[in-house]
Amino acid sequence: EAQVTQNPRYLITVTGKKLTVTCSQNMNHEYMSWYRQDPGLGLRQIYYSMNVEVTDKGDVPEGYKVSRKEKRNFPLILESPSPNQTSLYFCASSLKGTHNEQFFGPGTRLTVL
């Protein structure tokens, strides 16, 4: 089944404890993105990648890191999480071409205490 998977699906952590949310897609998509969803704000793009070893900032990159060492994986790293990073996070992938739609993962609900 073609899909984007994220792990973990739920995470409660404390301020300052480094964490990684993994994202993997099995559709051989070139482009991948991370978003956070907050009530009243919709989805905001954190980072995106248009190729292996190529990443670019979205609208809200502060406090996050990403890497794209393999085509299928695009992990999101929070080196020192803070309570304002409590949110619902989505990974998405798409075929090459900026006109293409994205396929979204199921989401990761992160709570930082």
Added chain:
Amino acid sequence: AQSVAQPEDQVNVAEGNPLTVKCTYSVSGNPYLFWYVQYPNRGLQFLLKYITGDNLVKGSYGFEAEFNKSQTSFHLKKPSALVSDSALYFCAVRDNTGGFKTIFGAGTRLFVKA
């Protein structure tokens, strides 16, 4: 800078009636426009997109959207709403200059009453 506005937080419609969910955008250059739907506790699903050409775009589940360049709008429509259409709807825009920066609206919650 790119931006998307969904002016209605919530839209209520009776089953069988037509529905419209509004979206206006701002982008330099020509836009790529998308509609996505989110059901409770699920990720987003793609509904339809406008790239170029015909201003009326048809998508999944009987939805369609009309691109209006002069009004910079891309409203989502369906002739006859179903209770199962109740969900959160997002409009998104990307410009056609080659980057992948994508801006989403705040979302509109659609309630369809039986």
